[in-house]
Amino acid sequence: MQNIQEKFSDKVKHLEASAIREIFKLLAKPGIISFAGGAPDPKLFPKKELAEIAADVLNNQGEVALQYGVTEGYAPLRQWVIDRLTNQGIISEKDATIIVSGGQQGIDLAAKSLLNPGDGVICEEPSFIGGLNSFRCNNAEIYGVPVEADGLDTDKLEELLKAHSNVKILYTIATFQNPSGITMSLEKRKKILELAETYDFMIFEDNPYGELRFAGEDVPTMKSMDKNGRVVYFGSFSKILSPGLRLGFVSCDPALMERMIICKQVEDVHTNVLSQMIAYEFVTRYDIDAHIGKLRQVYGEKCQLMMEMMDKHFPSCVTHTRPEGGLFLFCTMPEQYDSKAVMQKALEKGVAFVPGATTMIDDKASYSTFRMNYSTASKEDIIRGVQTLGEVLKEVVGE
Amino acid sequence: MQNIQEKFSDKVKHLEASAIREIFKLLAKPGIISFAGGAPDPKLFPKKELAEIAADVLNNQGEVALQYGVTEGYAPLRQWVIDRLTNQGIISEKDATIIVSGGQQGIDLAAKSLLNPGDGVICEEPSFIGGLNSFRCNNAEIYGVPVEADGLDTDKLEELLKAHSNVKILYTIATFQNPSGITMSLEKRKKILELAETYDFMIFEDNPYGELRFAGEDVPTMKSMDKNGRVVYFGSFSKILSPGLRLGFVSCDPALMERMIICKQVEDVHTNVLSQMIAYEFVTRYDIDAHIGKLRQVYGEKCQLMMEMMDKHFPSCVTHTRPEGGLFLFCTMPEQYDSKAVMQKALEKGVAFVPGATTMIDDKASYSTFRMNYSTASKEDIIRGVQTLGEVLKEVVGE
Numbered sequence: 073m074q075n076i077q078e079k080f081s082d083k084v085k086h087l088e089a090s091a092i093r094e095i096f097k098l099l100a101k102p103g104i105i106s107f108a109g110g111a112p113d114p115k116l117f118p119k120k121e122l123a124e125i126a127a128d129v130l131n132n133q134g135e136v137a138l139q140y141g142v143t144e145g146y147a148p149l150r151q152w153v154i155d156r157l158t159n160q161g162i163i164s165e166k167d168a169t170i171i172v173s174g175g176q177q178g179i180d181l182a183a184k185s186l187l188n189p190g191d192g193v194i195c196e197e198p199s200f201i202g203g204l205n206s207f208r209c210n211n212a213e214i215y216g217v218p219v220e221a222d223g224l225d226t227d228k229l230e231e232l233l234k235a236h237s238n239v240k241i242l243y244t245i246a247t248f249q250n251p252s253g254i255t256m257s258l259e260k261r262k263k264i265l266e267l268a269e270t271y272d273f274m275i276f277e278d279n280p281y282g283e284l285r286f287a288g289e290d291v292p293t294m295k296s297m298d299k300n301g302r303v304v305y306f307g308s309f310s311k312i313l314s315p316g317l318r319l320g321f322v323s324c325d326p327a328l329m330e331r332m333i334i335c336k337q338v339e340d341v342h343t344n345v346l347s348q349m350i351a352y353e354f355v356t357r358y359d360i361d362a363h364i365g366k367l368r369q370v371y372g373e374k375c376q377l378m379m380e381m382m383d384k385h386f387p388s389c390v391t392h393t394r395p396e397g398g399l400f401l402f403c404t405m406p407e408q409y410d411s412k413a414v415m416q417k418a419l420e421k422g423v424a425f426v427p428g429a430t431t432m433i434d435d436k437a438s439y440s441t442f443r444m445n446y447s448t449a450s451k452e453d454i455i456r457g458v459q460t461l462g463e464v465l466k467e468v469v470g471e
Numbered sequence: 472m473q474n475i476q477e478k479f480s481d482k483v484k485h486l487e488a489s490a491i492r493e494i495f496k497l498l499a500k501p502g503i504i505s506f507a508g509g510a511p512d513p514k515l516f517p518k519k520e521l522a523e524i525a526a527d528v529l530n531n532q533g534e535v536a537l538q539y540g541v542t543e544g545y546a547p548l549r550q551w552v553i554d555r556l557t558n559q560g561i562i563s564e565k566d567a568t569i570i571v572s573g574g575q576q577g578i579d580l581a582a583k584s585l586l587n588p589g590d591g592v593i594c595e596e597p598s599f600i601g602g603l604n605s606f607r608c609n610n611a612e613i614y615g616v617p618v619e620a621d622g623l624d625t626d627k628l629e630e631l632l633k634a635h636s637n638v639k640i641l642y643t644i645a646t647f648q649n650p651s652g653i654t655m656s657l658e659k660r661k662k663i664l665e666l667a668e669t670y671d672f673m674i675f676e677d678n679p680y681g682e683l684r685f686a687g688e689d690v691p692t693m694k695s696m697d698k699n700g701r702v703v704y705f706g707s708f709s710k711i712l713s714p715g716l717r718l719g720f721v722s723c724d725p726a727l728m729e730r731m732i733i734c735k736q737v738e739d740v741h742t743n744v745l746s747q748m749i750a751y752e753f754v755t756r757y758d759i760d761a762h763i764g765k766l767r768q769v770y771g772e773k774c775q776l777m778m779e780m781m782d783k784h785f786p787s788c789v790t791h792t793r794p795e796g797g798l799f800l801f802c803t804m805p806e807q808y809d810s811k812a813v814m815q816k817a818l819e820k821g822v823a824f825v826p827g828a829t830t831m832i833d834d835k836a837s838y839s840t841f842r843m844n845y846s847t848a849s850k851e852d853i854i855r856g857v858q859t860l861g862e863v864l865k866e867v868v869g870e
Contacts, residue, residue: 073699076726079639079673081609084584084730087737111539119533126525126745134518138713140510173572173717173739180738184608185483205737209583210480240478274478300472314537316744318572327475331483338486338604339579340572344743345715346525 082189083209088435105457107444108424110250110399113374114448116367117314118354125353129346137346143337145171145321146348152355153307153321161296162305168329172336173343175280175308175320180206181339182276182304182322183241185331187212192239194232194273196224198402198431198441200250203243203278213238216433219249223256226263233271241274246294248281248398251431251443255396261294268302280308280320283364285397286372301325309351311399312364317347368397374446375401378454385462387469392444399447402428405469410438418464423457481588482608487834504856506843507823509649509798512773513847515766516713517753524752528745536745542736544570544720545747551754552706552720560695561704567728571735572742574679574707574719579605580738581675581703581721582640584730586611591638593631593672595623597801597830597840599649602642602677612637615832618648622655625662632670640673645693647680647797650830650842654795660693667701679707679719682763684796685771700724708750710798711763716746767796773845774800777853784861786868791843798846801827804868809837817863822856 077085129137144150150171157163172178179202187193189211195204197216207214215232217224223246233239242264246256268275277294295305301324309319322332336342354360375395382392382403392403405411411427418424428441449457476484528536543549549570556562571577578601586592588610594603596615606613614631616623622645632638641663645655667674676693694704700723708718721731735741753759774794781791781802791802804810810826817823827840848856 073701073724076700076724079585080727080730081583081585081587081590083587084734087730087733109539114534114538117533117537119529119537122537123526123529123533126529127522130518130522130525134516134522135513136715138516138518138521138715139513140508140709140714173743176737177739184480186478186480188480188482191480202737202740205733209734209737272472301475302472310539315539316535316537318739318741318743325472325475328479331479331486334486334604335483335608338575338601338608339738340576340717341601342717344572344717344746346746346749347743350745 083211087205087208104419104422104424105449105453105460106424107446107449107457108426109445109448111315111448112311112367113370116370118358118363121358122350122354125350125357126346129349129353133349137349139345141342141345141348143333143342145343146345146352149348149352152352157307157323162293163295163323166301167323168326169321169323170329170333170336171343171348172320172322173340174310174315174318175278175306176202177336177339178306178320178322179203179276179278181332181335182324182328183207183210184335185328186240186274190238192236194229194239194242195433196244196249197433198251198428199243200245200278201430203276204433207243214433215239219252219254221254223254223260226260226267229264230267233267239271239273241276242268243276243278244294245278245281247279247291248284248395250281250398251400251426252402253393253395253398253400255291258291261291262297265294265297265302269300273302275303276306277303278306280306280311281398283312284368284371284399286368286375288396295323304328312360312367313351313354317351318344319347319351371399371447374451374454377451378444378446378458381455381458382462385459387466387471389469390465399445401444401446403442403444405440405465407440409440409469411440411442412438414442414464414468417468418461421460421464423461423464425461482610486604486607503818503821503823504848504852504859505823506845506848506856507825508844508847510714510847511710511766512769515769517757517762520757521749521753524749524756525745528748528752532748536748538744540741540744540747542732542741544742545744545751548747548751551751556706556722561692562694562722565700566722567725568720568722569728569732569735570742570747571719571721572739573709573714573717574677574705575601576735576738577705577719577721578602578675578677580731580734581723581727582606582609583734584727585639585673589637591635593628593638593641594832595643595648596832597650597827598642599644599677600829602675603832606642613832614638618651618653620653622653622659625659625666628663629666632666638670638672640675641667642675642677643693644677644680646678646690647683647794649680649797650799650825651801652792652794652797652799654690657690660690661696664693664696664701668699672701674702675705676702677705679705679710680797682711683767683770683798685767685774687795694722703727711759711766712750712753716750717743718746718750770798770846773850773853776850777843777845777857780854780857781861784858786865786870788868789864798844800843800845802841802843804839804864806839808839808868810839810841811837813841813863813867816867817860820859820863822860822863824860
């Protein structure tokens, strides 16, 4: 058959593969020090505990673990998530909660359930490419709001809302934002909730990193202050336990959830049962907060180390954010430099990062920003890699 | 917020939850004998082998199993699937193959990549609700073609193609069809491939049951005869290993596959890594064909038993198909009776099946058909359950 391309739907015709995931393929080359991913430190996976649990679950509950499950999720794990989110003050009895196959699926189900072609979605700029692609895949009109030191610019947001009556969703990673590492202030969170009432839009609060605070004080989630069911809250086991298990959760208005559950039946019937049972046994048999505490400590140390190395080796005109948690910090060169070109040079020297373009709505333009991950690489690699990257940057932008 | 319903997208507004999965919830009542599901016999899961493998994978390759993976699938498992499909003569070097989170996800990704609102999809009637919902979710126009004893009615198909120039996809479960259990003849498969050239449409060949033949002779898959990349082929580990692990695969034209991979990045990033590694180790360490041979034998015995019990206890005016493999047989009462009403009576007596309406495009109408699964229930339950169902049917339709 000639030109199968002519058969492609309008939804997918213009989509591009996740640049981050394409970069991952380049990283297969051994010896590369990668600050490009968003992966946990593999040394901190509780491998032995999970191995014992997996064998136990398959031996003693194999007929459940290997059989079809319910779309809403494995009941004990789902209840555990509901209890935890309730105890954290994030959700209330008014909310419905389900287990999904990773946080990304939650965003996709909610986007699909709400967006018609041409509907408006406001995103932080920079933002997370997986979120952006969910909205692109639904042919949404995407508008960007710059991220400031205390979170997205609410004045610009209000201007946008006045100018565009088609806005249905605001997408935010309010805490330890991907890619900036910035946390939105309480004041701005409240302001956005007010604006949502005035301009009648939904808020997607994507919070995969919220538990990973290693400095400063907690800021309440927007969901915890949501009185009218406007916030759809996305959480994940990927950063606190394991991304390979593909486990996330969503809490929102029950009527919207009912639509999302039907979409999930169509997408993958239900989430992997074995993974859900393994996760449930882990959080029941072990102290998940102690485990998270260990992650916080290591990521805090690695973040600190990366910042120190940057301050020592980067040219002074290259600045970076100072995150209080999460996995990323964000660097900015003088605006005439394109981070895509710098990435090519860095890759030649064996170091990788994510160029800012992949985090922007117009991902074809030139940007002087880039994202650095500090969770995956070892401390030795952080020391060596940032030093090498400093040399590359000095070649490009000077001292 | 009032009326969140007003915010729902056109894609999901009119969707209904899978009636089959809703029936599953009724089945939680202990003591019910269920012929409603499509689940494997849980006694045949290789629990001990998988328990040993899972512990081994997590202990020795935990840093891979628990970390992010690639969207296309765990490379060794993917290569194993490619080799097997190649050896079975189903795919060639021209095809691209990926691992997905269950066969349903494959259908959803392909449908999403091809369908604009109003595009036509032709389905067998009756058909699989998961397939139908994938097309509904893309606002496709769905046309039905009746299934005859040797597969879908190709004359009716050609009439439909002449009448509707918007047809982009034909969806078929050619082998051991869900729900009818019927296998399409070689002649009809060839005819459909010819029609696809003439009328320029794609064929979705959904083949989750193909390996489960317990009588008769294999019929070549349509994919194996596909010269022009018109067939998208869906396979699954759900029926030959475990549905709880959520593992399927898709083979199709590489350009279409590229779009599907991007959609998969948006839907769930990648398939569960631990499950993929467990499946790979199982097919490598054990004889998967011997395992499938055992399933074939047991399902063949159970199907035979169910048919004997039906012939003994059902009123003579209630007929059933005679499958040569798969998990289902399909029953037809005289047309004035509605199987939904019969199901209510049967449930009261402790027996469940799937009423025909859930397998039809217009699922609100009255149908005298119902689907019976013979793989899940024990032989004792098949004997007792069919006898009870026979009593219910005699009450409704007479001797």
